[in-house]
Amino acid sequence: MKNIYYLILLSILILNVPIIGISQESDTSKTGQNDQQYLRLQNAKLFVEANKAKNEGDIATAEKLYRNCIELDPEDAASMYELARIYVLSNQFDEARRMAEKAIKIDPNNSWYKLLLSNIYKQTNNFPESVDLLKQLVEQNPANLEFLEELAYTYSLIGDDKNAIRTLNNLEQKIGINEQLAIQKQKLYQNLKQADSSVLEIEKLINEFPYEIRYYALYAELCLQNKFNEKALWAYSKIAEIDPENAYIHISLSDFYRNSGDSIKAFNELMLGFQNKSLDLESKIQILISYYPSEKIFDEKNPEAFKLISLLADVYPDNARILSIQAEVLYQSREFKKARELLLKIITIDSMQVASWEQLLITESALADFESLKLHAPRAVELFPGRPIPYLFAGMVKSQEKDFEKALEYYRKGLPLVSNNLALSAQFYSFLGDTYHELNKTEASDQAYESAIKLDPENSVVLNNYAYYLALRSEKLEKAKEMSFKAVDLDPENASNLDTKAWVLYKLELYEEAKSIIEQAMKIDDQKSAEVYEHYGDILFKMGANKQALKQWKKARKKGPGSEFLEKKIKEKKLYE
Numbered sequence: 001m002k003n004i005y006y007l008i009l010l011s012i013l014i015l016n017v018p019i020i021g022i023s024q025e026s027d028t029s030k031t032g033q034n035d036q037q038y039l040r041l042q043n044a045k046l047f048v049e050a051n052k053a054k055n056e057g058d059i060a061t062a063e064k065l066y067r068n069c070i071e072l073d074p075e076d077a078a079s080m081y082e083l084a085r086i087y088v089l090s091n092q093f094d095e096a097r098r099m100a101e102k103a104i105k106i107d108p109n110n111s112w113y114k115l116l117l118s119n120i121y122k123q124t125n126n127f128p129e130s131v132d133l134l135k136q137l138v139e140q141n142p143a144n145l146e147f148l149e150e151l152a153y154t155y156s157l158i159g160d161d162k163n164a165i166r167t168l169n170n171l172e173q174k175i176g177i178n179e180q181l182a183i184q185k186q187k188l189y190q191n192l193k194q195a196d197s198s199v200l201e202i203e204k205l206i207n208e209f210p211y212e213i214r215y216y217a218l219y220a221e222l223c224l225q226n227k228f229n230e231k232a233l234w235a236y237s238k239i240a241e242i243d244p245e246n247a248y249i250h251i252s253l254s255d256f257y258r259n260s261g262d263s264i265k266a267f268n269e270l271m272l273g274f275q276n277k278s279l280d281l282e283s284k285i286q287i288l289i290s291y292y293p294s295e296k297i298f299d300e301k302n303p304e305a306f307k308l309i310s311l312l313a314d315v316y317p318d319n320a321r322i323l324s325i326q327a328e329v330l331y332q333s334r335e336f337k338k339a340r341e342l343l344l345k346i347i348t349i350d351s352m353q354v355a356s357w358e359q360l361l362i363t364e365s366a367l368a369d370f371e372s373l374k375l376h377a378p379r380a381v382e383l384f385p386g387r388p389i390p391y392l393f394a395g396m397v398k399s400q401e402k403d404f405e406k407a408l409e410y411y412r413k414g415l416p417l418v419s420n421n422l423a424l425s426a427q428f429y430s431f432l433g434d435t436y437h438e439l440n441k442t443e444a445s446d447q448a449y450e451s452a453i454k455l456d457p458e459n460s461v462v463l464n465n466y467a468y469y470l471a472l473r474s475e476k477l478e479k480a481k482e483m484s485f486k487a488v489d490l491d492p493e494n495a496s497n498l499d500t501k502a503w504v505l506y507k508l509e510l511y512e513e514a515k516s517i518i519e520q521a522m523k524i525d526d527q528k529s530a531e532v533y534e535h536y537g538d539i540l541f542k543m544g545a546n547k548q549a550l551k552q553w554k555k556a557r558k559k560g561p562g563s564e565f566l567e568k569k570i571k572e573k574k575l576y577e
Helices: 002-015 028-055 059-072 077-089 093-106 111-123 127-140 145-157 161-175 179-191 195-208 213-225 229-242 247-260 263-275 281-291 303-315 320-332 336-349 354-366 370-383 388-400 404-417 422-438 442-455 460-473 477-490 495-507 511-524 530-542 546-559 566-572
Strands: none
Touching (some): 028 059, 028 077, 059 077, 077 093, 111 127, 111 145, 127 145, 145 161, 161 179, 179 213, 195 213, 213 229, 213 247, 263 281, 263 303, 281 303, 281 320, 303 320, 320 336, 320 354, 336 354, 354 370, 354 388, 370 388, 388 404, 404 422, 422 442, 442 460, 460 477, 460 495, 511 530, 530 566
């Protein structure tokens, strides 16, 4: 009827026909009809204006005009519907519900009114009422599939998975098998813990679309989730059969065999995936990292990871990232020379690979190759003046050359560059302590060691060195004792730590204890330095074993230069300190 009045109103506006009829007869019934017609025409006119205001975004005016429409025609369901929509937008759900319910009472067969009220019920958690309306809509409009979808969604929303599945089956009968419906039902069956039915839904997809690889992959994943391992393996095999060049299927099969406990097949499939050129390098690296975390990649007892990395290095011989991983593996396996070869290759390919430069310096230090460090450390400082590690190794080189002033310069420049690395800062302070000691700057040396210990109180090397230098100076011997004992506790198989502990005890005149400890050091250290032999001789002399002391001093002389008093001790057969 509202449309009819639109047409009447449009005709009047175009033809300029008076609303009141031409006849001037005073017929009471005709007057009543004309008044009713006038009100309806006014209602239609206001409805047009209200829609215009709404479309222009003037919601307040639209609301007022719709209300005016209802005043003119209390049975105006269309205006009630529009007001309900406005109230929904402003979250006035009680008022929206009231208007929508009145509209449906006036026009009970209007699907849009019912759909709106169903959504209002849903937003106010009145789900049973929402479902009832949707069921009415489905019954009234059997060809409208959207109402079926909405009903299924509402069932799933309230956890009524069985009715949701029943509704989706009804929908499937009308439109046929498709991915969206199958996956929806599969998830609902999974919620109901009906694994067989859940898997069957994806089987239906596979039967309908037998060459769609995605469905086999989804099927395999679902089967694994439900412990249907044989079905999962069948699906993976089908993917390999349909698309033999698919690199990812080998990765999936590797996962499958790994989870099944068949490590040999798992690794073989992984190798096939890594050999596949269609799988990009970044994906291979990510897979490698996910299968072998860093602690496993760099485990010398993990030949699988190393084999995969070697394979990648063969395929990508000039890729700096792969070579750097391979070099790190070799370093962790203590194959320092091979690691250095790769690191030299990397910096030849790209001289600005700072991580490789730093790893090269660390590797050459492990090799005690100070000639190479002498060449590379200053070069690394030049290339990367903002990185602390090159300064550390450049300082080490200068310390080896006895150029302690230059070493001190490197350490002082490198230390402020350290950021958020307490261990590295402690190492700088430790080397500063050593260097200041060599320069006879004992106060600065002690301060540096104190800073190192504050940053890294469990560093046995720093504790050992500081304790030893205090013992040499016969200063703060109780502090030296505490530090030397702690150093041994932290690293009990370190002969140098034991020697320092013995030497501190010697300085405290605890000769029996000192003798016991230094003998432990000599058992551990096959090489036995000149310093250890000399200390042992000094301890024996203090205990009255002069001949045995002389014997140890002579062994010290054979090992290398000892203290400045060693020759005098041997010549005069007396202890000098």
